[in-house]
Amino acid sequence: MPVTYRIDRELNRILTRCTGETVLKEVLGHFAELEADPDCPPHADVLLDLRDITNLPNVGQIRAAAERAGDASRKVGFGACAIVVGTEAWFGMARVFEAFTEAHFERSSVFRSIEAAEVWLDGGRTH
8 A cells, every 4th residue: 555654642652654655535535534534633743655656746746635635624624744764855845745734734844864754843952
């Protein structure tokens, strides 16, 4: 499954991972699944791991995903969003997503490692 997630209740965090050839339909479906999940908290931070995606979306697809995130934010209540990428191209696309979702997250940033993203989400605390 290209888009998977788990909810970490202790950290109040949604850990979403995209792998392989991930297409827009699967990303949009993820938001529907998250909205319907009875275990989804009413407010949570997001750690979005994009390191293992093998394709790169276009700006229109990023915009569509961002708009769908905005719709989901009315039910889920997103806090901070840390986006972890593995390539320069994805760093740029993640920055575009960050710009498109600015109104839907309390804060967001793009990282090159899970560890840096977790420290940022934890407010600088180390685990």
